[in-house]
Amino acid sequence: MAIDQLDDRVILTSESNPKTQLTILNYGATVISWKINSEEQLWLSTAAKLDGSKPVRGGIPLVFPVFGKSQAEGFKDLPQHGFARNSIWEFLGQTKANPPTVQFALSPELANPDVYSKWDKGDNDFTLLLTVELDDQELKTTIEVENTDKKAWKFNWLFHTYLRVDDIEDSLVNNLPGETCYDQIVKETYVDKHPAVDFDKETDRIYKQVPEKKILQVIDKGNVLHNVQRVNLPDVVVWNPWIEKSGGMGDFEPKNGYLNMVCIEPGHVHDFVELKPGESWKASQIISTKNKDIQLLSI
Ligand SMILES: O=P(O)(O)OC[C@H]1O[C@H](O)[C@H](O)[C@@H](O)[C@@H]1O
Numbered sequence: 001m002a003i004d005q006l007d008d009r010v011i012l013t014s015e016s017n018p019k020t021q022l023t024i025l026n027y028g029a030t031v032i033s034w035k036i037n038s039e040e041q042l043w044l045s046t047a048a049k050l051d052g053s054k055p056v057r058g059g060i061p062l063v064f065p066v067f068g069k070s071q072a073e074g075f076k077d078l079p080q081h082g083f084a085r086n087s088i089w090e091f092l093g094q095t096k097a098n099p100p101t102v103q104f105a106l107s108p109e110l111a112n113p114d115v116y117s118k119w120d121k122g123d124n125d126f127t128l129l130l131t132v133e134l135d136d137q138e139l140k141t142t143i144e145v146e147n148t149d150k151k152a153w154k155f156n157w158l159f160h161t162y163l164r165v166d167d168i169e170d171s172l173v174n175n176l177p178g179e180t181c182y183d184q185i186v187k188e189t190y191v192d193k194h195p196a197v198d199f200d201k202e203t204d205r206i207y208k209q210v211p212e213k214k215i216l217q218v219i220d221k222g223n224v225l226h227n228v229q230r231v232n233l234p235d236v237v238v239w240n241p242w243i244e245k246s247g248g249m250g251d252f253e254p255k256n257g258y259l260n261m262v263c264i265e266p267g268h269v270h271d272f273v274e275l276k277p278g279e280s281w282k283a284s285q286i287i288s289t290k291n292k293d294i295q296l297l298s299i
Pocket of ligand 1: 080081184204205237238239263265
């Protein structure tokens, strides 16, 4: 069966390879597992809460209506990364059998009331529609945000994707040289002039308005593990908590798990997207293992 709906999750299985599967938790519509031929592509903490008690540590949490914490009018009281990742989304069903494709929706009625109510005092009517498509060597997640209100409002969106790597100290992320980033560790904005992003400490950088032609590739010992393509998502956050930060997160296990993960987070976070009444906005991330050629674009 291409689509299996369980009580708290939905499992997609490739028609051509039963060992290629994807699991989406209704809570946060969070992709918690993506296996290609039985090989897990995402990192999920072994202490991740999957019972709805807190946002999932790993997989692909969804960030809306704010990235991080914001002091902007109407966002001050929202917790970090908003409420999409800690609300129970409605499973709408399958839109395609091959490749298996499903949709989840979130609206004010479904949103976590404790958190949603903190967004502009919770009177922004919205509809979120997430579409997840499992191809043989590719995962496509698409979000559509609609303003169903009578007034304009603004938002951030980000796919907070935890990719699995064999060893972060052997891994690189390319195609970011020459791009401007805000480094959340040193609290500075600078142009990244390194040939590639490497990891030997806590890394937390928001790369802003990166041309979509630049595919972010996670490269391990010279082999391309993942290609991350963006549609209508200008920004990319690169995050690894390293030793101390992951040591301080109760739901981050095993404690040396930072060695096996890197977050490549496509989003629109450098400013807010504004939607007028009735307007909608659509964006996608496509993560593929098909292309093994290293893409080197000039600075
Ligand atoms: O712990 P969370 O709320 O899930 O946030 C986890 C991380 O998300 C993003 O990557 C931010 O850039 C980091 O600053 C933050 O630590």
